[in-house]
Amino acid sequence: xxxxxxxxxxxxxxxxxxxxxxxxxxxxxxxxxxxxxxxxxxxxxxxxxxxxxxxxxxxxxxxxxxxxxxxxxxxxxxxxxxxxxxxxxxxxxxxxxxxxxxxxxxxxxxxxxxxxxxxxxxxxxxxxxxxxxxxxxxxxxxxxxxxxxxxxxxxxxxxxxxxxxxxxxxxxxxxxxx
Numbered sequence: 001x002x003x004x005x006x007x008x009x010x011x012x013x014x015x016x017x018x019x020x021x022x023x024x025x026x027x028x029x030x031x032x033x034x035x036x037x038x039x040x041x042x043x044x045x046x047x048x049x050x051x052x053x054x055x056x057x058x059x060x061x062x063x064x065x066x067x068x069x070x071x072x073x074x075x076x077x078x079x080x081x082x083x084x085x086x087x088x089x090x091x092x093x094x095x096x097x098x099x100x101x102x103x104x105x106x107x108x109x110x111x112x113x114x115x116x117x118x119x120x121x122x123x124x125x126x127x128x129x130x131x132x133x134x135x136x137x138x139x140x141x142x143x144x145x146x147x148x149x150x151x152x153x154x155x156x157x158x159x160x161x162x163x164x165x166x167x168x169x170x171x172x173x174x175x176x177x178x
Contacts, residue, residue: 022165033153033174041145048144051137058130059084065126069117076113080106093177150174
């Protein structure tokens with residue numbers, strides 16, 4: 001084998017293994033940043049996904065209360081349940097953010113409407129408690145570290161040579177919860 005052929009093969013092997021190693025490293029970092037969405041910054045399972053589940057559950061429970069005073073096909077009830085379903089179906093953080101905003105709007109509308117109804121004492125307390133749970137979950141989300149972790153990853157993705165490896169291997173940015 002010629003010396004130039006051997007050098008070419010050596011360079012090609014080094015390049016391929018560098019790209020593969022870089023891909024594995026970038027993928028691990030991306031997975032770690034994405035895990036903050038579900039596991040939280042402390043890894044305790046109290047990330048945005050947990051708080052969104054609290055909101056999903058509270059919205060469902062509010063719909064149960066509402067069905068005692070409204071027809072199940074009423075636009076207020078179906079609007080809330082549709083918004084809840086959209087949040088469940090959303091996959092990316094930015095899609096979940098948008099769906100959560102709609103859920104907030106539909107929940108507020110239903111809570112305001114229920115406040116005008118002669119609710120039983122228990123249902124009146126339940127309505128307030130569910131609305132407070134939803135607002136509290138939103139407040140926790142607003143202080144969550146996911147966007148910081150995702151932005152840090154996205155910034156790393158812009159540096160050389162990581163940007164080149166990411167483009168070659170298809171590793172993309174992480175959508176922010178915004």
